[in-house]
Every structure is written in structure tokens, then in C-alpha cells.
Amino acid sequence: MAISKKSAENISKVLSEALPYIQKFSGKTIVIKYGGSAMNENYLRKSFARDIVLMKTVGINPIIVHGGGPQIQKELDKKNIKSNFIKGVRVTSPEIINSVQEVLDNQVNKEIVDLINFWGGKAQPLAGKRCNFINAKKISNKQLGEVGEIINIKKKLIINASKNKIPVISPIGWNKELSPLNINGDSVACYVASALKAEKIILMTDVAGIKDKTGKKISEMSLFEAKKIIKDKNSIKGGMLPKLSSIINCLKKGVSNAHVVDGRVPHAVLLEILTTKGVGTLISN
Numbered sequence: 001m002a003i004s005k006k007s008a009e010n011i012s013k014v015l016s017e018a019l020p021y022i023q024k025f026s027g028k029t030i031v032i033k034y035g036g037s038a039m040n041e042n043y044l045r046k047s048f049a050r051d052i053v054l055m056k057t058v059g060i061n062p063i064i065v066h067g068g069g070p071q072i073q074k075e076l077d078k079k080n081i082k083s084n085f086i087k088g089v090r091v092t093s094p095e096i097i098n099s100v101q102e103v104l105d106n107q108v109n110k111e112i113v114d115l116i117n118f119w120g121g122k123a124q125p126l127a128g129k130r131c132n133f134i135n136a137k138k139i140s141n142k143q144l145g146e147v148g149e150i151i152n153i154k155k156k157l158i159i160n161a162s163k164n165k166i167p168v169i170s171p172i173g174w175n176k177e178l179s180p181l182n183i184n185g186d187s188v189a190c191y192v193a194s195a196l197k198a199e200k201i202i203l204m205t206d207v208a209g210i211k212d213k214t215g216k217k218i219s220e221m222s223l224f225e226a227k228k229i230i231k232d233k234n235s236i237k238g239g240m241l242p243k244l245s246s247i248i249n250c251l252k253k254g255v256s257n258a259h260v261v262d263g264r265v266p267h268a269v270l271l272e273i274l275t276t277k278g279v280g281t282l283i284s285n
Helices: 005-025 042-057 069-078 094-118 155-161 185-195 223-230 240-252 268-274
Strands: 029-034 061-066 123-126 134-138 148-153 166-169 172-174 180-182 200-205 220-222 257-262 280-284
Touching (some): 005 268, 042 094, 042 268, 061 094, 094 166, 094 172, 094 180, 134 180, 148 172, 148 185, 155 166, 185 200, 185 240, 200 240, 220 223, 223 280, 257 268
Parallel strands (some): 029 061, 123 166, 220 280
Antiparallel strands (some): 134 148, 172 180, 257 280
């Protein structure tokens, strides 16, 4: 079936516009935090995996760090376990951490790996106790329970895996006793991006991007503006707080650009990095 002239023009425009960006990012590392609605809808999951394979095929080195909040909540609801959040971070009891680790390491990570492989890519899971990819310790805020902060990561594992494969990282940390700790996925993504001196980091969300007080999306902002806006309690709330905080730390450590994109938009990652306008908020040094 032939496509219309208008459709052909639109497609050719997008492909032509992508060329300079493909050339610019070829051989570069881009860390992508995958989460939110992009993980819930089947068609979004498939398009995300296919887009990641496309990135690898054209010479870009994507590294995936996934979340799994909705899947965790579904599992907790099934077990009648109640949980709450403090400043966007899940309070994680010893009972909850077992469910969190099971869902992230054994369900979500495996599904992403399988989808990437389905589209012809080669994914490398970095998850579970045996891998022990993230060395962590409990954070000082005891109210949050089994929540961790990163001590270090096994950097060589990512470097070796990303030569020919697409690393898929679970945000579970492991302490000295090899007990699991729940770590914010955005924090893990930013730590990985900083450690690898990535070209950029992309955080997928369920909103159009970072918004101002009036609810209007901010298309671009500087690191200075990000520091300013995070201090305004009326501007940034909920899950966006740890997200923007992680971005600020990431940019301070040398990553050039961070993007907050709407994961509800099909092909959001490709649109953000391979087109002029993008679909989210760009924060740059």
C-alpha cells in the first residue's frame, strides 16, 4: 500500500533531520532511565526496545537503567502490603524490600532483556545478587528503611558489556552482607552516567517534562536555573524532586546534558535525541 505524498514528506523530513544527530552521537554513550507509563503499555514497551536496538545499530551506545514502581505496587497490592512515600522515595520495610528485589531483578529486568533480544539486539542483564553490580549502604534517614545509597559500581562490567551488547541495569544495591537495598532508579542512572562520562542522560517520566509554577512545560533550562527551581517548594514536588536532584548532581560531575522526556509518547527517546525540537525538557551545563 502506497503512502500519501504528505506522509512521505513527513517521514523523509524526520529521517533527514536525524542524520546530523546520528553522526554527532555515533560512538557516544547515552544513559537512559526507563520507567513510568513506557513500561506499562505493551505498544510503548515494544517501541522502546526497538528504538534502543536502532540506536545501537547506528553506532550509539545506549545503557538502560530501569525502574519498576507500578510493577512493585501491583505486587505489594497483591500481597496486601501497604507502602508510602517520603519526598518521592518509597519507604521500604524488610518485608517490602524482598518484593522490590524480586520484581526488579527477576521480572522487570528479564522482560526488558527479552524485548531487546526479540528485536535483534543483544542485551546484557546487570541484576541480582550474583552480579552484585551496585555496592551500597543504607542511607542515614532511618525512616526510609531498606533504602540505599551507592558506594560504587562495577564499572568494568558495563564497559565490557557495552562493546557489543546493551547493558540493562536493575537499581538494586547490595550491602557488605549481600542484603538488597532499594535505590532510586534516577540516582542509579545519574551515577552510571557520571562514572562513564556519558554524553547525556535521559530520564523517562509520565509528564511532558519539567513544568513552571503555572504548569507550563519548560523546554530548556541551565544547571543554574535547575538549582534555583528545586529550592522553590511550589514548583517541584513528588517524584520530580529526586529526579531533578539527581540531574543536578549528574551535571555537576561532568555529564553535558540531561533530558526529562514524556515516556507516554511513542519513540520519545529517539525524538528527543535525533530531532531538533524533542519532546521534553533539556537541562544543560
